[in-house]
Amino acid sequence: MILSLDLKSDIPIYQQIYDQILQGIASGALEPGEKLPTVRALAGETGVNSMTVNKAYQLLKADGYIFTDRRNGATVSDSFPGADCLSDVDEQQLSMIISRASLSGIGKGRFLKLCADMYDRLSSGEGSE
Amino acid sequence: MLIVNILLVVMIYPMIGLMYYFGVRETGVKGKPTVVGVTLPEAYRQEPEVKEIVADYKRSLRRWMLLAALLPALFAWMPWVSFFMAGYMLWVFGAIAMVAIPFARAHRQLRSLKLVKGWFPKGEEGAVLSEGSVYVDLATAASPTRMVRPWLLILLCALSALPVLYEWFAGPVPELRHENSIIPFSFACVTFVLAPLIVWMDQEKAEILSRNSAVNANFERSKKRQRGMVYIGILILNTVTVWLMELFIHHLLGGMTGFAVWMVIYTVVICAAALRCEFRVIKLRAKLRCDENGTPYYVDDDEHWLLGVIYCNPHDKHFIVEKRSLGYGTTINVGSRAGKIFTVIFAVMILFCVIALPIWIGLEEFTPISAGITDDGLKVSQALTDHEIPFSEMEEVELLSFLPEMSRKNGTGLPELLKGKFEVDGEGRADVCLNPKNQLFLRITDKDGGLYFFSGNTDEETRALYAAVTERVE
Numbered sequence: 200m201i202l203s204l205d206l207k208s209d210i211p212i213y214q215q216i217y218d219q220i221l222q223g224i225a226s227g228a229l230e231p232g233e234k235l236p237t238v239r240a241l242a243g244e245t246g247v248n249s250m251t252v253n254k255a256y257q258l259l260k261a262d263g264y265i266f267t268d269r270r271n272g273a274t275v276s277d278s279f280p281g282a283d284c285l286s287d288v289d290e291q292q293l294s295m296i297i298s299r300a301s302l303s304g305i306g307k308g309r310f311l312k313l314c315a316d317m318y319d320r321l322s323s324g325e326g327s328e
Numbered sequence: 329m330l331i332v333n334i335l336l337v338v339m340i341y342p343m344i345g346l347m348y349y350f351g352v353r354e355t356g357v358k359g360k361p362t363v364v365g366v367t368l369p370e371a372y373r374q375e376p377e378v379k380e381i382v383a384d385y386k387r388s389l390r391r392w393m394l395l396a397a398l399l400p401a402l403f404a405w406m407p408w409v410s411f412f413m414a415g416y417m418l419w420v421f422g423a424i425a426m427v428a429i430p431f432a433r434a435h436r437q438l439r440s441l442k443l444v445k446g447w448f449p450k451g452e453e454g455a456v457l458s459e460g461s462v463y464v465d466l467a468t469a470a471s472p473t474r475m476v477r478p479w480l481l482i483l484l485c486a487l488s489a490l491p492v493l494y495e496w497f498a499g500p501v502p503e504l505r506h507e508n509s510i511i512p513f514s515f516a517c518v519t520f521v522l523a524p525l526i527v528w529m530d531q532e533k534a535e536i537l538s539r540n541s542a543v544n545a546n547f548e549r550s551k552k553r554q555r556g557m558v559y560i561g562i563l564i565l566n567t568v569t570v571w572l573m574e575l576f577i578h579h580l581l582g583g584m585t586g587f588a589v590w591m592v593i594y595t596v597v598i599c600a601a602a603l604r605c606e607f608r609v610i611k612l613r614a615k616l617r618c619d620e621n622g623t624p625y626y627v628d629d630d631e632h633w634l635l636g637v638i639y640c641n642p643h644d645k646h647f648i649v650e651k652r653s654l655g656y657g658t659t660i661n662v663g664s665r666a667g668k669i670f671t672v673i674f675a676v677m678i679l680f681c682v683i684a685l686p687i688w689i690g691l692e693e694f695t696p697i698s699a700g701i702t703d704d705g706l707k708v709s710q711a712l713t714d715h716e717i718p719f720s721e722m723e724e725v726e727l728l729s730f731l732p733e734m735s736r737k738n739g740t741g742l743p744e745l746l747k748g749k750f751e752v753d754g755e756g757r758a759d760v761c762l763n764p765k766n767q768l769f770l771r772i773t774d775k776d777g778g779l780y781f782f783s784g785n786t787d788e789e790t791r792a793l794y795a796a797v798t799e800r801v802e
Contacts, residue, residue: 201536201625204462206643220466229466236469244464244533246643272470 200228204245212247216255224264226321229275235265237272330405333412337400340420344396347427350654351389354431355382359614364434365636365653367628372447381437388430396423409742410690417682428637431654435636442630449626462643463627467541468534473548475556476530481523481563488519488567491574500578504757507738507749512573518566526559528648529658535650536625537617547616551609558605562598569594577737584735606656638662692740692747697763699784701796706772708761708782710747715761715782717774719800726771727794731764731781755779770794 200223204215223229235241238256242249256273259265267273285293300310356363356373363373364385372378399422403415442448492513499505534548569590576587617624632641636653642663647670651659661667695711705718732752739748743765750760762769762783768790772780784790 200466200541201539202464202466204464206462223466233467234470236464236466240469240472241464241466243645244469245462246641246645247462 202241202245204247206247213251213255213258216241216252217258220255220259221264222321224275224279231275231277233275234271235273235275240272330407333404333406333416336416337404340423341397344393344423347423347654348389348393350656351393351427351431352386354434354653355386357614359617361617361624361626362636362653364431364438365630365633366435366438366442367449367626367630368438368442368447369449369626370624372442372445375445375447377441378438381434381441385430385434388433389427392426392430396426399423407743408690408693410686410693413689414682414686417685421678421682427654428635431637432635439630439636449628461628463536463625465534465536465541465544468545468548471545472531472534473545473552474530475549475552476526476560478527480560481526484560484563484567485519485523488516488570491570492516495574495577501757504737504749508577510738511577512570515566515570515573519563519570522559522563522566525648526556526563528646529555529559531646532648532650532658533644533646535613536627537613538619539625543616543619547612550612554605554608558601561601565594565597602657610656632663640667689742692745693742696785697745697761697783699782699789699793701793701800706782706793706797710745710761713747713761715759715780717772717780719797721774721776722797722801723773723775724771725794725797725801727791728769728771728781729767731762731769734758734760734781750781752779752781766790768794770797772797 200219202216202219204212206212208215210218220229220235229235235256236244238249238252242252245252256265256267260267260273263279264276265273266276297310305313353360354362354364356368356378361367363378363382368378396419399419400415403412403419406412406415492509495509495512496505499508501508530552534544535551536544537547538544572581572590573587575581576583576590580586582589629641630636632639632644633652634640637659639649639652639659639661640663641661644661645664646661647664647666648658649661651657660670662671691711697708697710699706699708701707702716704720705716706722708715732755734746734750734752736746737749737751737757739750739760740746741748744763746764747761748759750758752758756779758779758781760781762781763785766783766787768783768787770780770782770790770793772782774780782790782793784793
């Protein structure tokens with residue numbers, strides 16, 4: 200999987216790392232048990248501060264998407280938390296997106312179709328290989 | 329002298345041919361992500377504006393290369409070494425600039441066009457990737473490929489240092505130990521500089537050719553294996569050369585003739601091995617980018633490439649990065665701390681070659697020998713060199729009407745000046761400062777066994793000196 204960080208973006212870099220790794224796991228580009236670069240290696244390759252990479256890894260670890268150990272660095276988890284339900288934070292974000300879609304004049308049917316298409320694309324790995 | 333000049337000029341022509349070849353490769357060849365140093369996806373390369381810029385670049389490149397090829401006519405015939413060297417050095421570095429001129433112009437035009445038209449590569453889900461984003465293949469970053477063994481480089485550095493240390497502290501000719509150390513030391517320096525460069529090269533950022541991480545990982549392994557083998561091979565050859573220098577300077581293995589023959593072998597082997605390796609890497613890269621199993625990936629970091637050829641990214645900690653345009657192999661990141669130091673050293677070297685070297689040779693070439701009698705001895709001066717031998721120290725003074733065969737150990741060897749330490753046939757080492765085109769020379773031995781060969785600026789001066797010196801010594 201190729202990580203691309205837009206250093207000029209308003210989205211914080213740690214958030215970009217978090218989002219892309221999460222999308223990679225969701226799409227299957229990153230498989231359970233796959234090794235991720237160490238904090239130092241990823242910081243070296245991207246040129247961003249190792250604290251920034253560490254923050255993204257800590258968030259991924261706290262959310263249960265990766266686990267770390269001293270010898271092997273970071274690894275994608277085999278099982279993911281929160282089956283069958285979204286976290287409170289995710290539900291809040293989803294409600295914001297629905298509100299924006301509604302205000303933009305996107306009807307429920309079209310919105311659900313957009314969601315379905317995106318869901319299929321991400322699950323099939325087309326989105327972020 | 330003219331033959332030497334022509335040989336030196338002819339040696340550079342393959343470089344001009346190679347530069348033209350790499351210049352032509354910038355016109356959007358398949359498998360190369362850039363056109364005149366601008367990252368441009370295949371889809372936009374057939375646009376009329378792009379075709380026009382590329383056609384204009386090709387015409388301009390041909391004109392500049394022809395000019396570069398004809399320039400030696402201005403200086404190759406010159407009998408004065410300093411003038412020739414000034415022209416030669418300006419030509420060597422100027423020829424590189426001559427490729428860069430049409431390239432930089434075309435690069436600026438195409439980059440502006442790309443920014444105006446928004447011809448950026450597409451990323452995931454068709455999103456336009458902004459210039460200057462950072463890309464990392466997580467799989468190759470998780471298992472970086474390292475092909476170089478640092479202990480081997482340390483061993484080669486130590487082996488290169490040994491002959492230099494031996495010559496400096498225990499060389500067989502005590503009075504020439506320091507002078508004799510210079511040549512092995514200069515070759516040992518190649519090992520000392522190349523060894524860390526090989527390590528940096530091995531640690532360079534992994535290239536992204538495809539969305540398929542396996543393709544990227546295989547390419548990295550293959551590239552680093554080939555480069556590791558070739559550059560360590562070159563390092564071994566250089567270490568052998570340091571040891572051979574020790575033999576050549578002590579007249580073993582053919583002396584200066586052996587040295588000249590070895591230098592030809594050394595240069596040819598190094599150039600051939602490096603070129604072969606890099607061309608294989610170029611070929612493999614193009615093949616994998618075009619491979620249907622992998623989808624080509626465009627890493628658009630144009631904003632970090634000044635004029636498309638100089639990489640300057642202070643946020644990238646890598647000192648060595650893959651060269652993208654106008655050449656092969658690697659280049660340095662002038663934005664990194666090591667890159668800044670390297671750039672200053674390189675700029676000083678260029679200034680030395682283009683300005684200081686011709687001035688220094690000119691000083692040697694055009695300053696006449698000044699020989700005269702002082703209150704208590706003979707003084708011979710030329711440029712920055714002075715010899716003064718007191719009359720009380722002189723053992724024997726002779727006026728020679730021929731110059732014995734001699735070979736230079738260090739110093740200056742110009743058509744009208746021999747100066748420095750020489751090995752004289754049948755007589756051993758001597759200090760020399762004379763014009764070999766003269767007919768008369770002074771041969772002086774001192775009470776410590778030292779031997780000197782001098783001449784005045786003219787034969788009349790030499791004859792007058794001889795008379796004055798013999799009068800005082802007797």
